């Protein structure tokens with residue numbers, strides 16, 4: 259580039275920037291939303307689905323939708339001029355659709371202006387994703403919110419259908435009940451928020467025609483200089499879908515200090531820097547070919563995910579994993595979702611799971627899921643070390659398990675072959691494995707902040723470490739990957755693996771705590787009997803392992819179920835106790851199955867196994883809740899949400 263051309267472009271750029279600097283407007287418009295808009299937004303526990311932003315992800319399973327908070331912010335902040343005489347102003351119009359998932363309706367949604375992009379921890383329920391217990395009422399929250407509150411959470415709340423203006427607190431400085439307009443109706447509700455520099459007005463209604471809030475407020479002093487705008491929402495015990503279907507924002511930030519000084523001291527150096535950056539990029543592009551576009555997108559994902567502690571899984575670059583696995587050379591195994599390779603990171607062996615092409619669709623869900631499961635830490639879970647989602651790849655990195663999966667050991671009599679390890683697991687090891695799986699499951703169900711359902715408990719998902727301790731793998735991921743797997747769409751994949759599926763899952767298509775327990779029961783039968791549930795039809799007149807075991811129990815010969823390979827060398831009381839527990843877990847009525855807590859207590863000998871009927875009861879649907887039912891931790895899984903409309907498989 260010649261010198262004169264350089265000067266010309268410099269002048270042109272300066273003029274352009276000058277024009278922008280003078281106008282100082284900040285506008286954007288989303289007439290509707292689609293997946294491409296993900297790059298324009300900062301989504302935290304929010305997704306774009308069905309042409310709308312859904313603040314707090316819309317998941318099929320109501321128990322996972324409970325107690326969540328989320329935010330969706332426009333990716334770039336705007337600035338209020340601090341020393342201005344002219345007032346900054348903006349108008350924002352958006353269409354909300356809040357529809358209830360439980361009969362009570364959930365918590366609500368808010369339009370927010372905030373200096374902070376990070377969602378406060380524990381801001382679910384009453385906090386609306388605005389503040390949490392420690393930031394409520396504190397200036398560090400740096401947030402002004404227009405709340406659309408659909409629940410009377412405090413005596414100070416007017417009712418369960420009001421609009422309020424909140425400043426750094428969940429208590430509104432002013433609020434107004436909506437009479438004829440019902441927020442939780444599933445209808446379009448158009449809202450206009452108007453700020454002229456002094457007065458903040460909120461209009462609601464079909465055409466945003468009803469004025470509900472009119473309050474004098476100096477946003478410039480309430481907010482930091484850099485402000486993000488967007489939405490937050492939360493769910494509690496009761497849930498709802500919070501959709502934003504369209505959103506328009508136009509702001510005029512009219513601060514003009516001294517245009518001439520500004521021109522000289524800010525714009526010119528900025529242009530020079532920009533110009534050299536441009537020249538540098540151009541030069542780089544010429545030498546190196548294409549500029550990697552993905553990088554920009556990836557930053558957003560990182561922002562979502564960096565919330566955990568130092569043990570949280572990290573994001574890996576594809577290049578890093580290619581190097582670690584010598585370009586995916588040593589295959590460890592292959593499964594429904596993809597292939598597992600051996601790799602070395604910092605001289606430590608790792609298992610690298612690379613998803614197949616079919617499984618890569620649900621990328622956004624996948625990342626949300628990684629953030630949930632990544633923080634789980636238990637001695638009986640395979641630890642997730644990190645993930646990679648670059649170009650078209652989805653990859654998970656787990657710690658390496660030197661021994662193989664459980665199925666390789668317990669079914670050795672059934673599939674003899676070169677792969678078979680001829681060690682028969684002795685009773686002590688089998689008991690320890692069962693105990694380990696129960697502990698892992700109890701941790702997933704009751705021990706972590708958010709309940710995690712495993713959804714696919716089976717022998718091949720249980721790894722054994724060098725001391726034959728059970729390590730449960732693949733937790734939580736089955737759902738996100740399967741739902742988007744268009745090519746093999748079937749019931750089986752929604753709820754697990756045949757043979758391990760509870761009878762009701764064929765009807766409900768839902769994974770629940772009880773379907774996990776059922777699969778656990780089948781697994782226990784497998785470990786004790788050394789038979790796989792899949793092979794029963796060939797070897798046996800009974801179609802399922804459960805039927806066969808129960809039949810033996812009816813004939814008072816339950817110990818006949820125990821693997822013959824043990825040559826009678828096992829603890830009879832333990833075996834009987836474990837088998838009865840397994841049958842109780844496989845009870846056709848989900849209400850009659852014990853909780854993981856109870857199962858664990860039975861295994862540690864604290865309580866006797868549950869009583870089970872002599873003959874296997876037949877499967878009835880809808881299942882009856884027994885009158886004497888009062889077991890703790892179960893009530894909310896089978897509480898109000900059971901007969902709700904989203905038990906159907908349709909759609910989401």
Ligand SMILES: *[C@@H]1O[C@H](CO)[C@@H](O)[C@H](O)[C@H]1NC(C)=O
Nearest residue numbers: 321324325383494495709894
């Ligand atoms: C949600 O949080 C409330 C308290 O804030 C708690 O009582 C309830 O059990 C939680 N529900 C779930 C599903 O975690």
Ligand SMILES: *[C@@H]1O[C@H](CO)[C@@H](O)[C@H](O)[C@H]1NC(C)=O
Nearest residue numbers: 347348349452453508509510
């Ligand atoms: C906001 O809307 C009002 C009324 O429609 C209009 O007078 C004002 O100029 C608008 N302000 C901005 C920043 O667009």
Ligand SMILES: *[C@@H]1O[C@H](CO)[C@@H](O)[C@H](O)[C@H]1NC(C)=O
Nearest residue numbers: 358360361362363442443903
């Ligand atoms: C929620 O929807 C159900 C029907 O799906 C309806 O019966 C119930 O009244 C609704 N609740 C509220 C608070 O709108």
Ligand SMILES: *[C@@H]1O[C@H](CO)[C@@H](O)[C@H](O)[C@H]1NC(C)=O
Nearest residue numbers: 377378379380390391392393
């Ligand atoms: C509130 O959120 C902040 C920021 O995310 C966090 O540091 C703090 O621990 C949270 N407080 C509670 C009570 O969860």
Ligand SMILES: *[C@@H]1O[C@H](CO)[C@@H](O)[C@H](O)[C@H]1NC(C)=O
Nearest residue numbers: 391394395396426427428429
């Ligand atoms: C939230 O903060 C306000 C002060 O802004 C305080 O009056 C109120 O008690 C707090 N609410 C809760 C539930 O802690």
Ligand SMILES: *[C@@H]1O[C@H](CO)[C@@H](O)[C@H](O)[C@H]1NC(C)=O
Nearest residue numbers: 308355357444445446499501
């Ligand atoms: C609101 O959202 C619900 C759930 O996504 C949908 O069924 C309903 O049709 C929507 N309403 C309108 C007016 O678009």
Ligand SMILES: *[C@@H]1O[C@H](CO)[C@@H](O)[C@H](O)[C@H]1NC(C)=O
Nearest residue numbers: 289290353355445446503504
């Ligand atoms: C609801 O709003 C969306 C987006 O603004 C629009 O496309 C749709 O037609 C509206 N639906 C109804 C029933 O008004």
Ligand SMILES: *[C@@H]1O[C@H](CO)[C@@H](O)[C@H](O)[C@H]1NC(C)=O
Nearest residue numbers: 448462463464465466467468
């Ligand atoms: C909203 O606007 C439309 C078109 O401008 C009009 O037909 C409709 O009657 C208006 N609704 C209300 C409640 O004012």
Ligand SMILES: *[C@@H]1O[C@H](CO)[C@@H](O)[C@H](O)[C@H]1NC(C)=O
Nearest residue numbers: 383384494495496893894897
């Ligand atoms: C949520 O439900 C649990 C038990 O199901 C109850 O203890 C708690 O008080 C409820 N929380 C709210 C905020 O309603």
